[in-house]
Amino acid sequence: MKQIKDKNFVPFIESVALQARIKELAQQVNKDYEGKNPLLIGVLNGSFMFIGDLFKSIDIECEVTFIRVSSYQNTESTGQVKQILGLKEDIKNRHVIIVEDIVDTGMTMQEVLGQLASQKPASIKILTLLYKPEALKVPLKVDYVCFEIEPKFVVGYGLDYDGFGRNLDAIYVLEEEK
């Protein structure tokens, strides 16, 4: 069990399982994007650890960059999705893969997808570590998913509770909700 601030979290997805599934997904990207020089766009902060491991297992020609957009405080959505910050690359005619740690309500991805699509990339897909299909509040196609999970609050491996817990090497879930 891990205590983070006022809450207790219990093991949910262990590190070995995470790493094995990430390698599988990387193989899929290698296959689907061979010769296409995709641009992986990681959404900070949560995706930093995931994209690091994913990127190491992608062995085709590819590039990586990061954007920032924040919509969450505490354990529930504030409903405010901000602007994309930090994208310096020209994505016109590029094959773009947006890399997220989690798709929950889908509002962040809907916003990011819309803003990036308006820059006319050759293709644009969403790749996420975790996906809560039952929590989705907007229509969204999530193209690559490592793990579909129930709509419970999780931390670790980049995901935080109020800023903490990102450094855990596995995914933990709120104890009360297990």
Ligand SMILES: O=P(O)(O)OC[C@H]1O[C@H](OP(=O)(O)OP(=O)(O)O)[C@H](O)[C@@H]1O
């Ligand atoms: O599908 P949604 O309901 O929009 O939620 C998903 C978003 O919430 C988290 O980001 P957060 O705003 O917590 O920022 P962080 O990555 O810096 O922790 C996560 O990294 C996603 O970007």
Ligand SMILES: Nc1nc2[nH]cnc2c(=O)[nH]1
């Ligand atoms: N840490 C964390 N951030 C989220 N953002 C959207 N859903 C979640 C979640 O379950 N955990």
